[in-house]
Amino acid sequence: MSQLIEQTSLYEILIRVREDGSYGAHYQTITRVLRDGERFGSASEGPLVPLVEGDSEAFALFGQYVGSATADTLAANQALQGRVSELEQARDSLAGELQQALDANQVLQARVLQLENQLSTPPEEPSEVEE
Numbered sequence: 001m002s003q004l005i006e007q008t009s010l011y012e013i014l015i016r017v018r019e020d021g022s023y024g025a026h027y028q029t030i031t032r033v034l035r036d037g038e039r040f041g042s043a044s045e046g047p048l049v050p051l052v053e054g055d056s057e058a059f060a061l062f063g064q065y066v067g068s069a070t071a072d073t074l075a076a077n078q079a080l081q082g083r084v085s086e087l088e089q090a091r092d093s094l095a096g097e098l099q100q101a102l103d104a105n106q107v108l109q110a111r112v113l114q115l116e117n118q119l120s121t122p123p124e125e126p127s128e129v130e131e
Contacts, residue, residue, distance in 0.1 A: 005034045010065045011045060025051035027062065 011030035017023045029046040032039055051062060 002035050004040070007032050007034055008046070010061055013051070013062060013065070015051075027051050 008029050008031045010027060012028040013025065014027070015023055015025040026048045028048050030043050031046065032043045033041050051059070
Protein backbone atom coordinates (compact mmCIF):
# COMPACT_ATOMS: atom_id res chain seq x y z
CA MET A 1 0.00 0.00 0.00
CA SER A 2 1.32 3.44 -0.95
CA GLN A 3 2.11 6.00 1.70
CA LEU A 4 1.02 9.59 0.98
CA ILE A 5 2.67 12.45 2.82
CA GLU A 6 1.81 16.12 2.51
CA GLN A 7 4.89 18.33 2.79
CA THR A 8 4.67 22.11 3.21
CA SER A 9 7.73 24.33 2.99
CA LEU A 10 8.60 27.96 2.51
CA TYR A 11 8.30 28.96 -1.13
CA GLU A 12 8.85 32.70 -1.23
CA ILE A 13 9.68 35.66 0.98
CA LEU A 14 9.18 39.12 -0.44
CA ILE A 15 10.28 42.30 1.33
CA ARG A 16 9.54 45.70 -0.18
CA VAL A 17 11.32 48.77 1.16
CA ARG A 18 9.63 52.10 0.64
CA GLU A 19 11.39 55.42 0.03
CA ASP A 20 10.74 56.52 3.62
CA GLY A 21 12.56 53.42 4.93
CA SER A 22 9.47 51.57 6.05
CA TYR A 23 8.89 48.13 4.68
CA GLY A 24 6.27 45.53 4.06
CA ALA A 25 6.78 41.82 3.71
CA HIS A 26 4.92 38.63 2.99
CA TYR A 27 5.70 34.98 2.58
CA GLN A 28 4.16 32.08 0.75
CA THR A 29 4.38 28.36 1.31
CA ILE A 30 4.17 25.51 -1.15
CA THR A 31 2.65 22.11 -0.49
CA ARG A 32 3.69 18.94 -2.26
CA VAL A 33 2.30 15.45 -1.97
CA LEU A 34 4.81 12.64 -1.77
CA ARG A 35 3.90 9.05 -2.53
CA ASP A 36 6.46 6.62 -1.17
CA GLY A 37 8.97 9.48 -0.98
CA GLU A 38 8.50 10.58 -4.60
CA ARG A 39 6.70 13.74 -5.68
CA PHE A 40 3.15 12.96 -6.72
CA GLY A 41 1.01 15.38 -8.69
CA SER A 42 1.56 19.10 -8.88
CA ALA A 43 2.55 21.40 -6.06
CA SER A 44 0.08 23.82 -4.56
CA GLU A 45 1.10 27.35 -3.61
CA GLY A 46 -0.40 28.71 -0.43
CA PRO A 47 -1.85 32.18 0.01
CA LEU A 48 0.35 35.24 0.50
CA VAL A 49 0.69 35.78 4.25
CA PRO A 50 1.77 39.16 5.61
CA LEU A 51 4.96 38.98 7.63
CA VAL A 52 4.04 41.24 10.52
CA GLU A 53 5.67 41.93 13.84
CA GLY A 54 4.29 39.66 16.50
CA ASP A 55 3.63 36.74 14.13
CA SER A 56 6.02 34.38 15.89
CA GLU A 57 5.22 31.44 13.61
CA ALA A 58 6.01 33.44 10.48
CA PHE A 59 9.22 34.86 11.92
CA ALA A 60 10.31 31.42 13.13
CA LEU A 61 9.76 30.09 9.61
CA PHE A 62 11.60 33.07 8.14
CA GLY A 63 14.49 32.67 10.60
CA GLN A 64 14.77 28.96 9.89
CA TYR A 65 15.26 29.50 6.17
CA VAL A 66 17.39 32.60 6.44
CA GLY A 67 19.61 30.79 8.94
CA SER A 68 19.84 27.76 6.67
CA ALA A 69 20.59 29.89 3.60
CA THR A 70 23.22 31.84 5.55
CA ALA A 71 24.90 28.64 6.74
CA ASP A 72 24.87 27.24 3.20
CA THR A 73 26.30 30.48 1.83
CA LEU A 74 29.05 30.57 4.46
CA ALA A 75 29.97 26.94 3.73
CA ALA A 76 30.12 27.65 0.00
CA ASN A 77 32.20 30.77 0.68
CA GLN A 78 34.68 28.79 2.78
CA ALA A 79 35.01 26.16 0.05
CA LEU A 80 35.59 28.87 -2.55
CA GLN A 81 38.16 30.61 -0.34
CA GLY A 82 40.01 27.30 -0.03
CA ARG A 83 39.99 26.91 -3.79
CA VAL A 84 41.24 30.50 -4.21
CA SER A 85 44.16 29.69 -1.89
CA GLU A 86 44.98 26.55 -3.90
CA LEU A 87 44.91 28.51 -7.16
CA GLU A 88 47.05 31.30 -5.72
CA GLN A 89 49.66 28.76 -4.58
CA ALA A 90 49.63 27.12 -8.02
CA ARG A 91 49.98 30.54 -9.66
CA ASP A 92 52.92 31.45 -7.44
CA SER A 93 54.61 28.13 -8.14
CA LEU A 94 54.13 28.52 -11.89
CA ALA A 95 55.38 32.11 -11.73
CA GLY A 96 58.56 30.86 -10.06
CA GLU A 97 59.02 28.18 -12.72
CA LEU A 98 58.44 30.76 -15.45
CA GLN A 99 61.04 33.10 -13.94
CA GLN A 100 63.57 30.26 -13.82
CA ALA A 101 62.87 29.46 -17.47
CA LEU A 102 63.25 33.14 -18.43
CA ASP A 103 66.55 33.36 -16.55
CA ALA A 104 67.82 30.20 -18.25
CA ASN A 105 66.72 31.61 -21.60
CA GLN A 106 68.73 34.79 -21.00
CA VAL A 107 71.83 32.75 -20.16
CA LEU A 108 71.37 30.68 -23.32
CA GLN A 109 70.84 33.77 -25.48
CA ALA A 110 74.03 35.29 -24.10
CA ARG A 111 75.92 32.08 -24.89
CA VAL A 112 74.48 32.00 -28.44
CA LEU A 113 75.60 35.62 -28.96
CA GLN A 114 79.05 34.76 -27.65
CA LEU A 115 79.34 31.79 -30.04
CA GLU A 116 78.07 33.85 -32.98
CA ASN A 117 80.71 36.49 -32.24
CA GLN A 118 83.40 33.82 -32.19
CA LEU A 119 82.21 32.50 -35.56
CA SER A 120 82.12 35.95 -37.14
CA THR A 121 85.67 36.78 -36.06
CA PRO A 122 88.05 35.82 -38.89
CA PRO A 123 90.67 33.27 -37.96
CA GLU A 124 94.18 34.54 -37.47
CA GLU A 125 96.70 34.08 -40.29
CA PRO A 126 99.19 31.31 -39.55
CA SER A 127 102.09 33.69 -40.17
CA GLU A 128 100.80 35.97 -37.43
CA VAL A 129 100.67 33.22 -34.88
CA GLU A 130 103.56 33.36 -32.47
CA GLU A 131 105.56 30.27 -31.97
